[in-house]
Amino acid sequence: MSDPIRLNPTLDARDYAEAFQRDGVVQVSDFLTPQSADRLEAALKTATPWGLSVSPGGKGEWLSPEALQTLGRDGVAAKARDAMAAARTGFGFSFLSYPIIDALVAGRDPGHATHELAVVLNSPEARDFCAAVAGETGITKIDAQATLFRPGDYLTLHDDTGVGERRAAYTLGLSRDWRTDWGGQLLFHDAAGDVPRGLMPRFNVLTLFRTPQWHTVATVAPYAGAPRLSITGWLRDDKPYAESGR
Template structure:
């Protein structure tokens, strides 16, 4: 399926910039034309092969491809996820499903997959110029991964600090329907540990926020009846992925 990607018309970057500068975060609803958002959501719902990603015992990033997930027994997965949750109680941790868009694109994985077109669009002048206009940050390239949170999935408190080229973070919400008691909110935390601001999973909404900023994704409730689907990543100012940008 070929995707004709573009931002929605009428987005007013100068007004969004004022909110971003004031609050350090801004959410932009209706960022894509509706048919584009519908098509992207369909790709995540029906055309994406997900891997499981979680934090490892030494803080490493552990990815289990689909084949490994299918081969693992229920007891093995239960023990693995119990250990992830135990470690998360003492520090940074996470578990969710992922499609690593940048790695898949650069490795030539899944030729013709529609998410490759989105990877290219996020690294196009149209999107990067808009992101720069809203944040004021230099944007040379854009990281991207697709994420799929199921019941029990979470991402604990962190601030994205430590990688200097990350100028801002973003999420693109493609969750069609969500109840507020299902969890999964993107939460921003103040110095006292209170929730300063939070956004429920939404459809066709771009959220941009400064780095560093303390945030988390609340655990998805065991009774949540729909997937939390997003595209996430960072706006960066280190050299592009290929000599002429995305190839």
């Protein structure tokens, strides 16, 4: 039987809250126990039914594995071209993803390690830790999707503005032994278009950052030796999943 997904029991929000308030971003190393991080990495590499997140015409769309098969190579290539055309002058993205919360609520892929992570993230222990680091009250839930950036995948400039429910954003990096010249950094942009901070993909590191805040994911280089793996989402203050149905 696999070890359950667990938080690092030594985490203390007071170790990170000051840096978050000062900089609007903080990284928490060893967020999960080593066994938990290893299990998540293995699940993402070998047991995840990835779909494609893409933005044809600048509008986000998730294509399930079944939809990708129906579209075929030419149909998927057309979606990718449309997304890239939109990305030249506006918001665009293309990467593989797995909608953890939707799959969990729908009862798909039972026993998947990311589903356990979603439950852990929405436990009082994890929710209160993240809320305390971010200095936010009223956090009711933490959503989650898994992402896999292949060579050439990208996510252009955006600030994570929602309709008021997104209080902070996070990524949980699961990329091991990444090289900085492989790209894939989480880049924060200022009003002049410069990059005052860039964070390289790392393993078992939680990055929390204030929203709205302009950022991108740098395109993964064609020579990258591994995919960029992460769990991403927002700390939210809308209805909890038990009340909203998702």
